[in-house]
Each structure stands twice: as C-alpha cells, then as structure tokens.
Amino acid sequence: MKNRSRSLSGQLSFFSDPDADRNGFSSESKYSGLSFGMGKEVLSFSEVCRILSISAATGRNWIRLGKLKPVDASAKRPVFACSEIDRLVAAVEADGKVLKSRRNKKKVSGASLYENYITNGHNISVINEILGQDRVYIDDDVMKIIIANFALQFICRLHGKDGAERAGKTGNLIHDYLRNDLDVFGFGPLIDDLLHGVEDGTGLVDECGEILEKELEYVPEEDSLGFAYISLKSMSQRKLSGAYYTPLSVVKELVGLAAETGGLADRRILDPCCGTGNFLLYLASQSVGPECLYGQDSDELAVRIARVNFALRFNITDMDFLKGHITCGDTLKTLPLSEYDLILGNPPWGYDFTGEELAELAGVYRTASHKTAESFDLFVERCLSLLSEGGLLAFVLPEAILNVRSHRTIRSILLEKTEFRFVSFLGEVFSKVQCPSVILGISNTKGKADGTDSGGIKVCAGGQTFTVSPDRKFTPDTFNFHVNDEKQSCLDEISRNAEMAYLKGNARFALGIVTGNNQAFISDRPLDGYEPVLRGSDIFKFRIDESHAYMRFVPENFQQVAPVGMYRAPEKLLYRFICDTLVFAYDDRQTLSLNSCNILIPEIPGLSVKYVLAVLNSSVAAFFCQQNFNSVKVLRSHLEAIPVPVVPGKVQQEITAIVDRIMEPAAMVSELYEELDDRIMKLYGLSAKNCGIIRESLKGKNRFLPPEP
Secondary structure, rough: OOOOOOOHHHHHHHOOOOOOOOOOOOOOOEOOOOOOOOOOEEHHHHHHHHHHHOOEEEEEHHHOOOOOOOOOOOOOEEEEEEEHHHHHHHHHOHHHHHHHOOOOOOOOOOEEOOOOOOOOOHHHHHHHHHHOOOOOOHHHHHHHHHHHHHHHHHHHHHHOOOOOOHHOOOOOHHHHHOOOOOOOOOHHHHHHHHOOOOHHHHHHHHHHHHHHHHHOOOOOOHHHHHHHHHHHHHHHHHHHHHHOOOOOHHHHHHHHHHHHHHOOOOOOOOOOOOOOOHHHHHHHOOOOOOHHHEEEEOOOHHHHHHHHHHHHHHOOOOOHHHHEEEEEOOOOOOOOOOOOOEEEEEOOOOOOOOOHHHHHHHHHOOEEEOOOOOOHHHHHHHHHHEEEEEEEEEEEEEEEOOOHHHHHHHHHHHHHHOEEEEEEEEEEOOOOOOOEEEEEEEEEEOOOOOOOOOOOOOEEEOOOEEEEOOOOOOEEEOOOOOHHHHHHHHHHHHHHHOOEEEEOOOOEEEEEEEEEOOOOOOOOOOOOOOOEEEOOHOOOOEOOOOOEEEEEOOOOOOEEOOOOHHHOOOEEEEEOOEEOOOOOEEEEEEEEEOOEEEEEEEOOOOHHHHHHHHHHHHHHHHHHHHHHHHHHHOOOOHHHHHHHHHHHHHHHHHHHHHHHHOOOOOOOOHHHHHHHHHHHHOOOOHHHHHHHHHHHHHHOOOOOOOOOO
C-alpha cells in the first residue's frame, strides 16, 4: 500500500505522477502534469508559489513580511529549503483563515461535485454520496479503483447476455476482476490501463468497502466516468492545473454551431485537449464515425478514461486503433497528424509556465514571451496552423480573449489569418468559476479566392441572435462582437464627431490598498489612530457615501499599497472597480481606499478634473465602455480608451457648475444629472437617433446616483 503522507514529498508527488507522460502539457483537464524535480533539497521561488497556489506578487509580499523565508535573503534569485516550505504548507492547510483572507483564492482543499458537467440525476447523486463519506481518503490509486469499477459496470451492462454473467454479483465488480473471475468481453487491456501504477489493488478494494457497491447508469452521450474523475480530484489539483471540464450544454452548443457552419460528415475532427472525451462522445451521438475522431491530452489518466469512453461508445477493443486516435502528449509540440478539418474543444486556461518553458515557447509562438504566456492563446495559435484549407476552429475561451490587453497578439493573428464565423457569449458556465466565457468559431479562409461568402458573423448574446456584417472592421484592441451593427455605428460616431483627448498618457492610476487580511486591519469603529477607508460600495456618481470602515494606515503592514501621494492627492477621482457601469466620485479630502475602490488623477492638458469627472459619469461614457468591453470590471485600459471631448474653458465652467450642484447634500440629483447628461451628449455631436440608442440601452439599469434628500 502506498504511503498517503501529507508531507511536502506527498505534495510534490501530488503534481508529478510517476506514471504520467513527461512531455505532456494539459488540455481539457488543463496542464495537470507539473513536475518540481523530486529529491531536491531546495525549491525555486516559482516552484514555491505553485505549491502554495499564490501569485508571484503575493509571494514577494510574503517574503517582505517574513511569512516566506529564503535560504539567503540577499540572493538575487531566492531559493527555499524544502523543510521550510513543508512547514508552511502544513500551517496553511491547518489554518483555513489564511486561505479565506486572500481575495484570489487559488488554493481550496477538498473535492467538489462538478454538477453541471452532466445531466443524469442518478449519477450526480451517486458521486455526491461518495464525496459525502469520510471513511476513505481518495488519493489517485483509490480514484483509479473507483473509476475502473464503474467502467466494469458499463462493460457488463452493455455486453453481458441479459445480465446472466452478473447473476448474483453486486456493483463491486473489480473485486472479481482482480481475481480473474470476471468476463470483460475483450475490454481487459483498457481496465488494466486505468489501473496502471496501482499497488495492492486487492487491499484498496477492501479499503473502499461500500463505495464500490454504488452503480452509475450508462448514458451514451454523457461522460459519466469523466464526471467521477473530475469530481473526485481534489479542488486544489483542479485549480493548479486549470482543470475545468466543459459542461454538456456547452458541448452541445459548440458542436451544433460547428455543424451548422461547415457540417460534420466526412471531416477529420480533433479535440486537442480532450480530457476524458466529452466532446468526442457527443460527436459520436451526431453520427460521426470513430475513424474521423481524434483526441489528445497530457493527463495520462484522463486519456485512459477517454479511451474507455470511446471503446464503449463504438464497441471497439482494438488497442492499436484506440491509442492511434486518442493519444497522450503535448499538443503544443506534436500530434499524430499534421492537418485536421475541424478542431474543437476547450483549451487550457491560465497555466503557470516555468521560466524554462517560457523560453522554449517564446522561440516558437508569437503569443509567448520570455516573461509570460497564456495557455489558451498558445493553443489557438497552434491549432490555426493545423487546419486544412477551409477548416474550422471552434473553442470555448475566456471572454477576456476578446478585449483584454494581454491578448492583443492573438487578436492580431486572428485578424491576419482568419474569418470569424460565430460567437456565443456563455456567461459564467463553469462550476465554481467566476469567468465569463465565449464560444469562438473561426475559419482559415482569410484572403482565399474561393468565392465563398460567410454571410456575416453569427452572434448569440443575452438570449438574442443577430448577424454582424462581414464588412465590420475590427482592430487588435478589442473584438466587440456582442454589439450589433446599429450600436457599432453609434460607437463610431462617439469617437469621430469632435476633437478628442484621452486619459492614456494623461493620467495617473492606482489600485486601492490590498491589506492581505481585512479582518485584522479593518475596524467598523473609529479607533484611536484610525481613519476612514473607502470601499467600492461607498462610491456613487460624483459623491462619496459615509464610510463605515476604518484603518490605521501603516503601509509596510499591507500586501499591496500604491505610492502614498496617490491617496493624499489634493484632488482625485475614486471609482468602483467591480461594476457593470462607470461610477466616479470626487475626493479632495485625501481619503484612503481599499482595492474595490481605485484611484484616477486626470492630467489632460487644459481639462479640469471635475469636467473629466462629468464626462466619465455620463451615459455616453457608460455606453462606450459597456458596448466595447462588456465587462464587470473597470480596467485602466477601458478608461484610457474613452474619448473625452476637448472644449473651451467657458464650457468646462458651465459643466463644472452643474457638477458642484450635484455634489451638494440637498441637491435634486436626478434632475441635475439629466441636464448634465444632455450637455455631454451635445459635446459629442451625437445625432438624435444615436442619443436614443444610448438612452434605450441603459434604460432600467442602476445609474448609482447619490441618494436624494
């Protein structure tokens, strides 16, 4: 029996399966094969951050605060004793408060039901019951035993003669299988593959007890084995590897869009990040034959499960065929074939590459540098090179690929080489993940004289479907597919009708204070030496609500702090960071703010701070950001893109006078805001039609105006 110690050595082996393919980056299961180099006495800074599931910025702050202690504090590249990190891992696991206090909660222990992955209620209930028991510690070996037993149930149910072979047997079939007392109809090599590396299988079967009596129902188009796998994996494993499998509803939508665009019949189809094979299973239900389907992943166990799924769905036991069509490997380096007609799936998101990996990738991919790379950008770039002429790529991706600055390179590549075919805005569809997602469909027909007409880009957004003109011009700065042609025309008019200035290069920005532990540093009472500190919820348009939070401002105690001068500026603008519209308030009292309340100090030559405040709080600016960026976060890049009309000083004074009236405690804010908003629209030179479009798009939405008396 393997030792299930919780020591650091156990933590390291947790990420480095000795049976795994060493070339593998991950995929639908995301990069799950991390390797830190067993037997080392010291760990690098990046290795430590990955073990502790913290960002590099947090790691540096932990060093500064003494939570992390390098072997040599003066070294340019610090290293850490394994024994010290072992101690810290134990402390972090023992103290849940340490984890809960971090806003970016990467490290969450324990398994969790991945309930939106399948629809079969019985199977969801069974896995939930297994998760609810605490008698058995489910490590990799126990998980293999459980999944192999479910696979045996499916095999016997599908191929046994009216169940006669199972007469008198319970759900625990692996007990007999390990004793060579079960006919598995040629599927034995697949089960042996699942159990690869398991020591003392018979002992583990006895240890599992009643868990193995539970039975799953076989549903041909649903990945029930994969559901068990991802639910039984600990959440910390899933988060470190970016392991978020695609819900069946999303699989169906993506395959449906691909089928509608180019058809599925007689096309060589690849899922380059297939995980346990849910896309392949659903394609099989759409009458796609096994000879046309290919999948690859770097997670060895996920690949073995995918082969079982494939074998059961098509009744194939030829291991050479299965291993030729579902392979384990690094898709960014190699694949069995060099060309595919349709490539689809859900590539890995947010894998943390080592410095060595980045150096290698930077020599191959435009989307990689020696400092950083985003895994889904790399997969898009890689898979574009694998498409046959007229081929289609359809991926589930974070919505950030459409508008976040760090993904500008992949957007440039898409503009150069592809045509957009369809986009579906999914919202937050992944279990326990707050990340809006999209399905993006692109073809490699850019510049080809084949006479075909795409007819525009099909867009599904907010329950509506519309077509974007094929003549719509996009730039690498943002792909605003969620905007129909009429609203795009309005956006174009906002930017071109007047002389404009921009905050980019003409402003200072700062993040509010990140304490690292609000419970320890924030009080709800004004204690001695404490002063008010603002949260995003305290900010309304133009005015600040009374703060009910206080802190002693000792910058060296906090995790992240802007230059003190930003907080103490004679005048500044404060804005809600998490919000679906723009909400800016004026501050001339040098008030502190937390990181939900960020800072902007406009420095556009000739334009006053309060005038810029009026523009940023206008319906025009709100419409511009919502339609261009479709984000619940107000990013610096969004604000820098807003065109600010350049107007004479007299006009600014008139605007500022209205702002001052709104800021008075007894003001009738709604009436004054409408007057101000009309003035701002005129400054942009907008037509009556486009003014109406802006007002209609914002109708019924919270404007976050200050309360009236």
